[in-house]
Amino acid sequence: MKNKKYNMSDLNNVMEGLLAENGCPWDKVQTHETLKNYLIEESYEVVEAIDNKDSENLCEELGDVLFQIIFHSKLAERENKFDFSDVVNNVTAKMIYRHLLMKVQILLKMFQKVGKY
Numbered sequence: 001m002k003n004k005k006y007n008m009s010d011l012n013n014v015m016e017g018l019l020a021e022n023g024c025p026w027d028k029v030q031t032h033e034t035l036k037n038y039l040i041e042e043s044y045e046v047v048e049a050i051d052n053k054d055s056e057n058l059c060e061e062l063g064d065v066l067f068q069i070i071f072h073s074k075l076a077e078r079e080n081k082f083d084f085s086d087v088v089n090n091v092t093a094k095m096i097y098r099h100l101l102m103k104v105q106i107l108l109k110m111f112q113k114v115g116k117y
Contacts (some may be wrong), residue, residue, distance in 0.1 A: 012084070015070050019078075032072055039068045 018027040042064040049058035073084040 011067070011070055015067075015074050019074060027071075030071070030075070032075060035068065035071060035075075039065070039072070042068055 018024045042061060045061040046058065046065055049055075049061050069087065070084060073082070073087050077083040
């Protein structure tokens, strides 16, 4: 299995399995609150990998953060609040808006410099 390339669907299936009726007892009792420290810890490990310029470890730690995001999303989905696709949709819309806004601000500054605005 070492040569297999997994994708988001595979990761989602793993998470579904962990939270299933016959899944992992530890995972099944977790909440957003009980997982907070794990998200913080994994985020610090990402920063440490960056500081150490360790790209192999950075890849691993980013995966751990992604797993935390999937975990929280799955918990929210079970509460009928949102799911992972909502997280992706929201961050995509936010980045498009932010970058569009930045481009508009740059254009306004350019127009102001040439006296056309």
